[in-house]
Amino acid sequence: MNETELKNLLAAQHQGGNWANVDTLSMIAHIGSTDPELRDELIYRGFVKMIIHQDQLSSTTLEELLTICLDDLLMKGIGEKNTDSVFTRAFTTLLMTLIVYRDNEDNFLPASKVTTTKEHVIRYINEEQDLRGYVLQKGWAHSVAHVADLVDELAKNPKVDTEDHRNLLLPLWNKVLTGDSVYLHDEDERILIPTMEMLDRGLDSHILENWISELPDYFKKQQLPPEKYWVLQANAKKFLKSFHLELSRTSTFPSLQKSIENSLDTI
Numbered sequence: 266m267n268e269t270e271l272k273n274l275l276a277a278q279h280q281g282g283n284w285a286n287v288d289t290l291s292m293i294a295h296i297g298s299t300d301p302e303l304r305d306e307l308i309y310r311g312f313v314k315m316i317i318h319q320d321q322l323s324s325t326t327l328e329e330l331l332t333i334c335l336d337d338l339l340m341k342g343i344g345e346k347n348t349d350s351v352f353t354r355a356f357t358t359l360l361m362t363l364i365v366y367r368d369n370e371d372n373f374l375p376a377s378k379v380t381t382t383k384e385h386v387i388r389y390i391n392e393e394q395d396l397r398g399y400v401l402q403k404g405w406a407h408s409v410a411h412v413a414d415l416v417d418e419l420a421k422n423p424k425v426d427t428e429d430h431r432n433l434l435l436p437l438w439n440k441v442l443t444g445d446s447v448y449l450h451d452e453d454e455r456i457l458i459p460t461m462e463m464l465d466r467g468l469d470s471h472i473l474e475n476w477i478s479e480l481p482d483y484f485k486k487q488q489l490p491p492e493k494y495w496v497l498q499a500n501a502k503k504f505l506k507s508f509h510l511e512l513s514r515t516s517t518f519p520s521l522q523k524s525i526e527n528s529l530d531t532i
Contacts, residue, residue, distance in 0.1 A: 266288065266291040266294075268295055268298055268300060268303060271291055271292070271295055271303065271307075271308075272300070272302070272303045272307060274287070275287070275292070275303070275307035275308065275311050276307060278311060279306075279307065279310070279311065279314075284311065284314055284315045284319055284321045285321045287311065287315070289312075289315075289322070289326065289330060292308050292311060292312065293330065293333060293334075293338070293360070295308060296308055296309075296338065296352075296353060296356045296357060296360065297338075297341070297349070297350065297352040297353025297354075297356060297357075298352070299349050299352060299403045301403060301404025301405070304352060304356060304404065305356075305404055305405060308356070309356060309359055309360070312360055312363055313363060316363040316364065316366075316367055317363060317366065317367070320367075324371065324373035324374075327364050327367060327368075327373070327374075328364075328373070328374060328378065330360065330364060331361060331364045331374070331378065331382065332378075334357045334360060334361050334364075335361075335381065335382065335385050338353055338354070338357040339354060339357050339358070339361070339385055339386075339389050340354070340385075340388075340389060340392070341353045341354060341357075342354065343389070343392045343393065343394075344392060344394055345394065345395060346394050346395050346445075347395065347397070348395070349403070350395075351395040351397065351406045351408055352403070352406060354389070354393065354395075354408060355405075355406050355407055355408040355411045355412075356411070358386075358389070358408070358411045358412045358414070358415045359411050359414065359415075361382065361386075361415050362411075362414045362415040362417075362418050365379075365382065365415065365418040365419055365422060366418050368422065369418060369421050369422055369423075372423075374424070376424045379419075379422055379424040379425060380424070380425075382419070383419055383425055383429060383432075383433065386412065386415060386416065386419065386433065387432055387433060387436055389412065390412055390416075390433075390436040390437055390440065391436050393408050393409075393412070393440075395408060396408060396409055396440065396443055396445065396446055396448075397446065398410070398448070398449055398450030398452065399449075399450055407450060407452075409437075409440050409448070409452045409455070409456070410450065410451065410452050410455035410456075412437070413437060413452075413455040413456045413458060413459055414455065414458070416433050416434065416437055416459040417458050417459035417462055419433060420433065420459050420462045420463050420466065421462065427463075427466055427467050427468070430463040430466070430468045431468065431469075431472050433459075434459060434460060434463055434468070435472070435476065437456055437459070438456065438460075438473075438476060440452075440456070441453070441456070441500055441501060441504045442483070442497060442500070442501060443496070443497065443500060444489050444492075444493030444494060444495075444496045444497035444500075445493070445496070446496065447496050447499055447500065448500050448503065448504075453503055453504040453507040453508075454507055456504070457507060457508055457511050460473070460508070460511075461511060464517075464518065470518050470520070470521045473521060474520060474521055474524045477505070477521075477524045477525055477528050478524050478527070478528065480501060480505075480528045480531075480532050481528060481531040481532055484497075484498065484501075484532045498532060501532060502529060502532065505525050505528060505529055506529070508525060509522055509525045509526070509529075512525075
């Protein structure tokens with residue numbers, strides 16, 4: 266099925282059709298389309314309806330879709346910058362988020378599959394280089410924000426050990442430290458959603474304090490062109506200020522707030 270045919274079919278479905286009869290393989294084949302209406306409004310929101318709102322897909326089908334995501338889509342074009350492959354990767358993480366959400370509700374994925382998912386996600390975060398948010402004429406890429414949503418669902422999954430939370434979160438935090446592009450589309454706030462979830466679930470706050478306290482030395486060692494250095498600094502400061510604001514809503518982590526204040530005074 267080509268994009269035009271799929272677009273017409275899904276548009277009709279969104280007007281009240283029976284989602285149980287939709288070919289999910291055609292949807293996933295075009296999950297990285299550069300047509301923002303097809304990719305975001307029709308395919309992704311169609312999966313939301315089928316998986317979350319209407320519970321139309323069987324556990325077997327969902328596990329099969331997750332396998333396709335892991336084996337064929339998540340790492341497609343990984344390492345590329347400013348190419349269209351980012352749309353496949355970023356929207357694959359969104360589909361995976363829906364599947365893990367469903368597993369959190371219904372407990373159908375084998376523990377080994379969740380472990381494999383966690384390992385692939387860590388690798389993906391470490392290797393993703395295309396950090397664009399909104400792309401003119403092509404819509405949202407938003408790879409960092411989208412994978413943050415996936416990390417949040419994995420943090421809630423009982424098959425992910427709380428000791429693994431650090432391994433998921435720190436690579437995501439390290440995405441803040443880029444001088445290639447300024448984060449403009451609330452990436453910091455999206456990263457803080459799984460951060461607060463993990464802290465509430467017992468993540469040792471000293472792990473985050475150590476990361477924050479090492480930032481001044483990290484900045485001193487940077488040998489970047491001035492324009493990249495200022496972008497890096499702006500991203501780090503914006504993230505720390507957002508985190509400080511989030512922590513101000515609770516009195517649970519005063520030493521973490523203090524570490525943020527100390528780093529902001531220095532970097």
